[in-house]
Amino acid sequence: MTIKVGDRIPEATLAVMQDQGPAPVKSGELFAGKKVVMFGLPGAFTPTCSAHHLPGFVQNAAALKAKGVDAIVCHAVNDVFVMAAWGKDQNVGDDVVMLADGSAALTQAMGIELDLVERGLGLRCLRYSLIAEDGVVSALNIEEGGAFEVSSAEKILEQL
Secondary structure: OOOOOOOOOOOEEEEEOOEEEEEEHHHHHHOOOOOEEEEEEOOOOOOOHHHHHHHHHHOHHHHOOOOOOOEEEEEEEOHHHHHHHHHOOOOOOOEEEEEEEOOHHHHHOOOOOOEHHHHHEEOOOOOOEEEOOOEEEEEEOOOOOOOOOOOHHHHHHHHH
């Protein structure tokens, strides 16, 4: 069942890269007591994700935080090393948390998996964006097909 407005972000253990190496992150802790903008995409270093989706959130990070956002999170079914390398390549700095869902635990719990096995890309995440307040989804934008129309940083700014 696909996550919807009013649902709580499911509990899952993910990973982020820290100075000392990969570190586990529980989704409940990431969202607890905060206003979080999270966006998900099919994969690091892919064309639309690298040219538009992630850069839009990096460019609009200050505007998002000015509207009360405590954290901006990029979620993808990639390992923590790939997410860290992509974040470095995209100059995200401390503006965006690069959240690795290597086993698709959160993706599947949210019901937003994208099966790209036939294309040799395995199980991925649908392109989406959301706002969560204390872990409860208050706005949700899930793309249809391969589109990039409703999940942008600009759309989230309108919804805040």
